[in-house]
Amino acid sequence: MSNRLEPEIIQVIEEIVARRLREVLEERAKLVTIDHFAEAMERIDKRFEESQKEMRRGFEESDKKSDRMLNILNNLQTQLGKPFEQFARNVIIRILEGEGLSKVLLKPIKLKDKIRFVFPDGTDEIEIDGLSEEPPIIIEITSILRNMDKVKTFLRKKEFIEKKFETFKL
Numbered sequence: 001m002s003n004r005l006e007p008e009i010i011q012v013i014e015e016i017v018a019r020r021l022r023e024v025l026e027e028r029a030k031l032v033t034i035d036h037f038a039e040a041m042e043r044i045d046k047r048f049e050e051s052q053k054e055m056r057r058g059f060e061e062s063d064k065k066s067d068r069m070l071n072i073l074n075n076l077q078t079q080l081g082k083p084f085e086q087f088a089r090n091v092i093i094r095i096l097e098g099e100g101l102s103k104v105l106l107k108p109i110k111l112k113d114k115i116r117f118v119f120p121d122g123t124d125e126i127e128i129d130g131l132s133e134e135p136p137i138i139i140e141i142t143s144i145l146r147n148m149d150k151v152k153t154f155l156r157k158k159e160f161i162e163k164k165f166e167t168f169k170l
Contacts, residue, residue, distance in 0.1 A: 077143055088141040089130045096137075106130035106139060111164070118156045126157060133165060 089106045096104045111126045113119070118126050130139035138161050140154040 084143060085129055085141045089139070092130065092139060101135060104132050104135065104137065106132050106137065111160075113160060117160050118153065126160065128157060128161065131161065136165070 085108065089108075093104055093106060096102075107130065109128045109131050111128065113124050113126050116122070116124055128138060129141040131137070138158055140150075140157070142150060145151070
């Protein structure tokens with residue numbers, strides 16, 4: 001009997017050893033996987049940091065290019081300022097002539113606003129792009145209307161002119 005049990009015991013021992021070996025190898029495989037995962041995460045973190053730096057550089061370059069373009073446009077707008085205003089005044093005069101108002105003279109004018117009605121926190125000098133007393137016309141010429149502040153300023157200029165000149169009073 002002991003001979004017969006012996007191969008069975010050996011088989012059971014072999015199964016236990018094989019199963020335990022598999023368990024140990026699986027545990028080691030998990031440990032390797034965790035180590036690999038940690039290394040992979042470090043590589044991902046480094047790549048993410050590098051791509052963030054690269055994106056920051058790209059945005060900085062884009063900002064610089066945008067600033068250069070805005071400077072170019074502002075320079076063009078400044079250089080075209082007075083000639084553009086005269087051109088616009090001439091166009092408006094021609095339109096008014098087409099509407100039957102001939103010989104309208106729109107003149108640019110600078111006025112003093114001692115109480116700073118138009119620019120409460122700024123200058124006391126008001127520039128009107130085009131003013132005609134007869135018929136009473138006031139115009140503001142702009143190549144770009146960026147926000148409502150310019151419209152509000154024009155309305156304050158209009159109100160100032162209405163108070164200053166008798167011909168503009170209703």
